[in-house]
Amino acid sequence: MFDLSTFSLKDKVAIVTGGSRGIGQAIAYGFAKAGAKVAVTSRKAQDLEATAAEIKAFGGEALVIPAHLGKAEEIKKVVDTVMAKYGRIDILVNNAGASPAIASVLDSDERLWDTIMNLNLKGVYFMSQAVANVMKKQGGGKIINVASVDGFNPEPFVSVYSISKAGVRMITRSFAMELAKDNIQVNTIAPGPISTKMMNSHWEHLSPEEAKKQKDELCKMLPTCRIGEPDEIAGAAIYLASNASSYTTGTEIIIDGGLLLGMHLSA
Ligand SMILES: NC(=O)c1ccc[n+]([C@@H]2O[C@H](COP(=O)([O-])OP(=O)(O)OC[C@H]3O[C@@H](n4cnc5c(N)ncnc54)[C@H](OP(=O)(O)O)[C@@H]3O)[C@@H](O)[C@H]2O)c1
Structure with a gap:
């Protein structure tokens, strides 16, 4: 009979990148x-x-590691710090990501490309590699990569971000394929x-009228007609991080209020 305690993360050691705010913070609190x-x-x-203080306030345990995750040496520092403190890593959430500028495909420059790709793609790949080597030695683990609906359908004027998120989906599939035999599930x-x-x-940079107009446009494409909250991502992350997902690998959970379903609603 199904055991609800398989959803528990009791005593597991997790790394959440970009855990200081937004979606990463909600996942860190949930974990x-x-x-x-x-x-x-x-x-x-x-x-x-501040995030760690909140976790400690409700009785949890947190470790703070400041790092720029677009740089290989900083990734090594994160993994070394967690290993020195806990001696194992059961869960990695590659959540840190950036979309720093709006730019057409006609004038997105090399600097924008490198900024986005170094964090969203290179950082995810090499963080996964470093942690997967630890997980393989310890007999298994869970890696969760945060992509975006933009990795399915390109959003105008954020092409580099969209391309990076399509790449994140393939990082998941590549790692899942090779590491399934090592009891490492990647989703x-x-x-x-x-x-x-x-x-x-x-x-933020728009007038209140223009911002409202754009939000209304977005709402027309969203069957749920509302923007989601970070907490609405945390449950799926807990499932994918827990033993309840032991047969789930290489797949994708889309949490978008039906956006991909509703792309034609505005037409
Ligand atoms: N919000 C959405 O609508 C949405 C939709 C689809 C996908 N996503 C994805 O969800 C993830 C989280 O996004 P969010 O909306 O929660 O964004 P957010 O509120 O801007 O948070 C981003 C997090 O990443 C960290 N970060 C940024 N650059 C970093 C770097 N170079 N090195 C290390 N950490 C860095 C930030 O902290 P610091 O600035 O202090 O480094 C912060 O903790 C991203 O991968 C994003 O692409 C978000």
Whole structure:
């Protein structure tokens, strides 16, 4: 008979990249509430400390590791720090991502390409590689990559981001294929619009009227007609991180309020 405790993350050691705010923070809180020891990493130590303090306030355990995840030496630092503290890594969530500028395919420059690809793609690949080597030695683990609906259908003026997220989906499939025999399950979560700093930065530079117009346009494509909350991603992450997903690998959970279903609603 199915055992509900397979959803528990009790005593598992997790790394959540980009865990200082938004979707990563919601996943970190969810993991800690499910019993995991959570290492949160991103660039700004102050934001990480605030997240860790919140986790500790509800009785969880958190480790803060400031790092720029677009750089190989910083990735090594994160893995070494977690291993020095806990001696194992059961769960990795590659959530940190950036979409720093709106630009046409006609003038997206090399700097934008490198900024996005170094974090969203190179960082995910090499973080997965470093952690998978640990997981293989310890007999298994879970890797969850946060892609985007933009990795399925390109969004105008964020081509480099969309390309990077399509690549994240293939990182999942490549690692899942090779590592299934090592009891390492690798899966993707692909969010649609979720209310975070990244999402809200789309509207910030617009007049209130223009922002409302764009939100209304988005709403017309969304069967649920609302932007999601970071907490609405955490449950799927807990499932994919837990023993409940032991036969789930190389697949994708799309959490988009029906956006991909509703692409034609606005027509
Ligand atoms: N929000 C959405 O609508 C949406 C939709 C689809 C997919 N996603 C994906 O979901 C993930 C999380 O996005 P979010 O909306 O929660 O974004 P967010 O609120 O902007 O949070 C991004 C996180 O990544 C960290 N980060 C950024 N650059 C970094 C770097 N170079 N090194 C290490 N950490 C870095 C940030 O902290 P620091 O700035 O301190 O480094 C922060 O913790 C991203 O992969 C994003 O592409 C989001």
